[in-house]
Amino acid sequence: xxxxxxxxxxxxxxxxxxxxxxxxxxxxxxxxxxxxxxxxxxxxxxxxxxxxxxxxxxxxxxxxxxxxxxxxxxxxxxxxxxxxxxxxxxxxxxxxxxxxxxxxxxxxxxxxx
Amino acid sequence: xxxxxxxxxxxxxxxxxxxxxxxxxxxxxxxxxxxxxxxxxxxxxxxxxxxxxxxxxxxxxxxxxxxxxxxxxxxxxxxxxxxxxxxxxxxxxxxxxxxxxxxxxxxxxxxxxxxxxxxxxxxxxxxxxxxxxxxxxxxxxxxxxxxxxxxxxxxxxxxxxxxxxxxxxxxxxxxxxxxxxxxxxxxxxxxxxxxxxxxxxxxxxxxxxxxxxxxxxxxxxxxxxxxxxxxxxxxxxxxxxxxxxxxxxxxxxxxxxxxxxxxxxxxxxxxxxxxxxxxxxxxxxxxxxxxxxxxxxxxxxxxxxxxxxxxxxxxxxxxxxxxxxxxxxxxxxxxxxxxxxxxxxxxxxxxxxxxxxxxxxxxxxxxxxxxxxxxxxxxxxxxxxxxxxxxxxxxxxxxxxxxxxxxxxxxxxxxxxxxxxxxxxxxxxxxxxxxxxxxxxxxxxxxxxxxxxxxxxxxxxxxxxxxxxxxxxxxxxxxxxxxxxxxxxxxxxxxxxxxxxxxxxxxxxxxxxxxxxxxxxxxxxxxxxxxxxxxxxxxxxxxx
Numbered sequence: 001x002x003x004x005x006x007x008x009x010x011x012x013x014x015x016x017x018x019x020x021x022x023x024x025x026x027x028x029x030x031x032x033x034x035x036x037x038x039x040x041x042x043x044x045x046x047x048x049x050x051x052x053x054x055x056x057x058x059x060x061x062x063x064x065x066x067x068x069x070x071x072x073x074x075x076x077x078x079x080x081x082x083x084x085x086x087x088x089x090x091x092x093x094x095x096x097x098x099x100x101x102x103x104x105x106x107x108x109x110x111x112x113x
Numbered sequence: 114x115x116x117x118x119x120x121x122x123x124x125x126x127x128x129x130x131x132x133x134x135x136x137x138x139x140x141x142x143x144x145x146x147x148x149x150x151x152x153x154x155x156x157x158x159x160x161x162x163x164x165x166x167x168x169x170x171x172x173x174x175x176x177x178x179x180x181x182x183x184x185x186x187x188x189x190x191x192x193x194x195x196x197x198x199x200x201x202x203x204x205x206x207x208x209x210x211x212x213x214x215x216x217x218x219x220x221x222x223x224x225x226x227x228x229x230x231x232x233x234x235x236x237x238x239x240x241x242x243x244x245x246x247x248x249x250x251x252x253x254x255x256x257x258x259x260x261x262x263x264x265x266x267x268x269x270x271x272x273x274x275x276x277x278x279x280x281x282x283x284x285x286x287x288x289x290x291x292x293x294x295x296x297x298x299x300x301x302x303x304x305x306x307x308x309x310x311x312x313x314x315x316x317x318x319x320x321x322x323x324x325x326x327x328x329x330x331x332x333x334x335x336x337x338x339x340x341x342x343x344x345x346x347x348x349x350x351x352x353x354x355x356x357x358x359x360x361x362x363x364x365x366x367x368x369x370x371x372x373x374x375x376x377x378x379x380x381x382x383x384x385x386x387x388x389x390x391x392x393x394x395x396x397x398x399x400x401x402x403x404x405x406x407x408x409x410x411x412x413x414x415x416x417x418x419x420x421x422x423x424x425x426x427x428x429x430x431x432x433x434x435x436x437x438x439x440x441x442x443x444x445x446x447x448x449x450x451x452x453x454x455x456x457x458x459x460x461x462x463x464x465x466x467x468x469x470x471x472x473x474x475x476x477x478x479x480x481x482x483x484x485x486x487x488x489x490x491x492x493x494x495x496x497x498x499x500x501x502x503x504x505x506x507x508x509x510x511x512x513x514x515x516x517x518x519x520x521x522x523x524x525x526x527x528x529x530x531x532x533x534x535x536x537x538x539x540x541x542x543x544x545x546x547x548x549x550x551x552x553x554x555x556x557x558x559x560x561x562x563x564x565x566x567x568x569x570x571x572x573x574x575x576x577x578x579x580x581x582x583x584x585x586x587x588x589x590x591x592x593x594x595x596x597x598x599x600x601x602x603x604x605x606x607x608x609x610x611x612x613x614x615x616x617x618x619x620x621x622x623x624x625x626x627x628x629x630x631x632x633x634x635x636x637x638x639x640x641x642x643x644x645x646x647x648x649x650x651x652x653x654x655x656x657x
Binding site: 098 | 251255258261265266269272273274277280281282285288289291292295298299300302303308
């Protein structure tokens with residue numbers, strides 16, 4: 001489980017970084033999205049990996065905190081996903097505008113000679 | 114406690130409500146929109162001044178130096194807290210002053226250059242207010258994102274290929290930095306188990322060695338995210354273009370955005386890495402010192418090589434942040450106190466400079482509305498263009514031009530740090546702190562890097578002076594046929610007001626410096642911050 005998650009985060013980060021360094025705006029957006037996925041998984045893993053543990057106390061009062069998953073990173077991930085989604089959507093709009101204004105999809109607005 | 118406690122939430126709620134309400138008003142009723150927006154800005158300024166008095170009223174040395182506000186009244190480490198101390202009140206006052214100036218300036222033209230200018234502006238004020246007040250790392254992230262999301266919209270305000278291209282870079286870099294922010298925050302949570310800054314400061318000394326290494330990694334990654342925003346070399350190449358591309362009132366408020374990064378670094382490094390923190394004490398100080406010096410040197414060469422005024426102003430922003438970062442890196446009380454004064458003075462003067470540039474450019478651009486188009490066509494060489502064909506000289510006594518040139522001279526004095534304006538006092542206070550670390554009169558060993566920093570700071574002032582003189586001569590004296598700019602009152606008034614404020618700062622340098630000194634002292638005594646958030650019974654230094 002730990003190994004799978006670590007490899008997943010690593011692969012996503014690696015591909016994301018490579019794509020962010022590419023010259024096309026579309027690659028940039030995909031790269032940033034992949035990086036965001038990797039980061040979300042990473043935040044999630046910071047609450048320690050637990051299988052089948054509930055994050056919220058069940059009905060009927062307090063249980064043993066040790067049997068429960070940490071709810072804070074899950075809340076953080078939720079916020080991070082929402083914010084990441086919104087800003088990526090915004091970047092997409094800017095990218096389309098840039099495409100329209102400069103008539104190419106290079107991040108600098110013009111092809112290197 | 115009485116109603117003054119609830120003032121803490123006003124800098125967040127007021128712009129939020131105003132911004133949301135402005136969405137409902139039709140774009141055609143721009144006078145009403147502008148009025149509401151400026152009214153909100155003024156109210157914010159009044160609140161900030163009230164908060165400054167509140168923070169300054171707390172007795173120094175005895176009891177809590179800051180007051181905290183637990184949202185929804187949850188008990189201490191679980192609640193999302195807002196914390197007020199002298200530093201955050203000062204930053205709020207600075208932001209709202211600049212906001213009012215920029216908003217008034219924008220009513221001349223810019224607020225009608227595209228939709229929802231005032232809404233975005235208010236949301237940005239909300240994000241900034243939240244970032245200065247919050248006492249929780251993840252909340253800081255949320256407010257940062259609010260600020261940035263609004264700033265993306267504001268940077269693109271007015272459109273044009275040059276803006277969109279600079280905006281694309283700006284957004285991409287800030288998104289990447291936000292991801293680093295998240296990694297840093299989650300690493301810190303994973304090791305320390307809390308995101309409340311005060312609680313974090315309590316728990317840090319008790320960490321095990323392997324957790325501490327991870328926490329250092331997290332803090333370093335978090336620091337990089339802030340350094341991108343503060344513009345430390347080599348993370349600052351995006352900044353001059355982005356600030357140059359932004360519309361004048363937007364650029365004026367963007368000056369504060371770099372200060373947010375500096376503010377957070379100052380707060381966190383003095384709170385978390387205080388001498389009480391054991392093996393973590395002073396973490397990152399050396400990096401900030403050398404990085405700050407490198408930034409100053411880079412920006413100095415940038416200032417000297419800038420052709421366009423906008424770029425010159427962008428590099429002035431970098432000089433100011435480099436100086437502040439180096440001061441945070443040194444981190445003794447006297448230096449931090451001077452640096453806070455410098456922060457206020459340099460923000461005001463660079464913001465005035467950005468507003469001024471727009472008016473000055475009009476003496477050379479026959480059609481100011483196509484500014485972004487010409488920048489696109491001519492790149493940086495906008496002001497290398499000489500001829501304006503048969504522009505008739507309007508009035509014989511160019512009153513507007515006189516105001517502009519005097520303001521330009523004042524900005525030059527402020528940025529270079531020459532007397533009699535506040536720029537000089539700021540630099541003087543900082544250099545005094547550097548050379549007399551134990552206070553005046555006591556002889557102390559000054560290390561080589563302090564001398565280096567002093568030299569670099571003075572050199573940057575000289576370079577700014579040279580660059581400003583060169584530009585000033587070219588703009589105001591060299592042209593044979595003067596084009597008198599059409600300048601309206603609401604455009605000149607904010608610039609004059611900002612510069613007058615700098616003059617007031619110079620005259621009232623004593624009270625202001627004693628305020629910043631108290632702010633610096635309370636930053637260096639994190640126990641009071643911790644006590645005001647968590648209540649008593651949480652001794653700093655890990656005895657828990």
